[in-house]
Amino acid sequence: MSAPPGAQVIAVEDLTIGYGERVVQQSLRFEVRRGEVFVILGGSGCGKSTLLKVMIGLVPPLQGRILFEGVDMVSAQGPERLALLRKFGVMYQSGALFGSMTLLENVRLPLDEFTRLELEERHLVALTKLNQVGLLEAARRMPSELSGGMQKRAGIARAMALDPGILFLDEPSAGLDPITSAGLDRLIRDLSRSFGITFVVVTHELQSIFAIADRCIMLDAKRKTIIAEGKPAELRDRSPDPTVRQFFRRQAAPEEEARAG
């Protein structure tokens, strides 16, 4: 939280991602700024989730660098890597809560492992995180007793446990009804405004994108790179690229339209 709002926190340089011989995306270059909600979007199968996994260090890139406040995620090892991991939290698509623990214990786990606070204090911090996502009453429940939306909110609470400056969210609105999804969007905006958290969100949910995104990049499966970058409303109205306009106006691709017609 040392850098002022608007300063660059993540810089992706010349990144090529893929599995083995298969390149999914290449020549990716973008930056994420302090305090913004940055959205990675694109059609199904374009490599959004792979890009997220590369950025959080789960999958090594084929080439390129990912700098968190100047430190490269790709080459970091040992304590340097641990320090990097503490800078961000991740909410996985399914919530990825530990099924054998209550919500409170899930959120408390990082505090138990990485702080020297006393048990009572760790409880309080974990409860506060649950309070921030509106799940204070559900603290004693097991993940399997919760709805999908609640599990995702609990996932956000756990990601925030150690107050990282950056939160990565993988498809927060996938599988949620519009009301729950809109609630989650508002939560993201609130957390971003009130606490200055930087968000990197992977999604293809249009309404969500317009509701939360300060800036976005759009990936394309065919051209295998970023085809648009900017504010969502501007891209919808002014992008010279027909694929981008179609995406934002929710139109079928021309050939699919021809088939359907």
Add this chain to the structure above:
Amino acid sequence: MVRPVPGGPEVAVEVREGASGGAVLSLSGALDVHSAAGARRAIAARLAEKALRLVEVDASGIEHGDASGMVILYELAQGRFTPGTRPSVHGLRPELEKLLAAFPPPALAEGAHDRPKPLSVPVEVGAAAIGLGRDVVEVIRFLGRLTLALGSILRRPRSLRVGELARVFEKAGANAFGIVSLISLLTGLIIAFEAAQPLKQFGAQIFIANMIGLVMVRELGPIMTAIVFAGRSGSAFAAELGTMKVNEELDALRTMGLDPARFLVIQRVLAGTLAMPLLTAYSMAMGILGGVIVTRLMGFPLALIWRQLSSALGLKDILFGLIKAVVFGTVVAGLGCYQGMHTRQGPSAVGDSATRAVVASILMIIVVDAVFSVVAYLLHV
């Protein structure tokens, strides 16, 4: 008089006398996840040094903080450091004020971390008894469903998925050859070696051949094979079907109008029923081979060993062993599938099902074997 705090160099704690006579605690620096634990110790130490009543916390010097740091301020404000009084906190930066405001009211925070109380012993015993009763009913229901599915396949043999049957047969049967041979051969060798010493005292070493033949064919061949089958394939069936249940694949089959018992279970039970006697026959042969190797090493000619074996073993012994193997195969495969189909929800459910399948299978193998022994004794087989 700002002194650095041991263990938490980023926060400074100072206590001074306020205008109204009470003490003022001022904090400055970074109060975050790194410095919080040190700050708590320092605050407790400073307050103990001066016997003043704390009335105010001056937080205007805190430049940086997070929730793990704000918990210290929260505790100060709740009077946890100063029993009897609740000092007021002021001067906090607006963004940190928001963090502090996110803490739950004390009434809601109380008791939220208690886990549900464990059940009392009588309640647990009762629940276990009811569960056992339900299990029996469920097993009978499962057997009924299986019989119906078998009936429908007998009426329309083409509805049996032969490809699936062959795949399961290969995995559960053919692929088990290596482990079954090794275990059976070694069992035969070990028993022959162990029996050699006592039999030698009576000059009856040649009867090792008779003993190995009977033991491997009537008992150990079928049982060893069945235990290997339970560990390799019964658990696999349970895990496979359990994963399908967790992934709602079984529900998908049902809503397509396909009966999982006919679509998945029959193939596995049939494969088990067919593979077990074949594996067992092989196991019997390997066990006997082990015994033959030992007796041969003791210097007996092969012709003599062969005569002893053929005088001790009759066709009825081999059939007895093979029929047992058929029953073991059906029971182990059936139990594996039953446990898989009854997998519960949760991350450990599939593992639990696999465990239950193996434990129940081994138990049932012994029970069925005992029944066979009693029946064989009564019928003089």
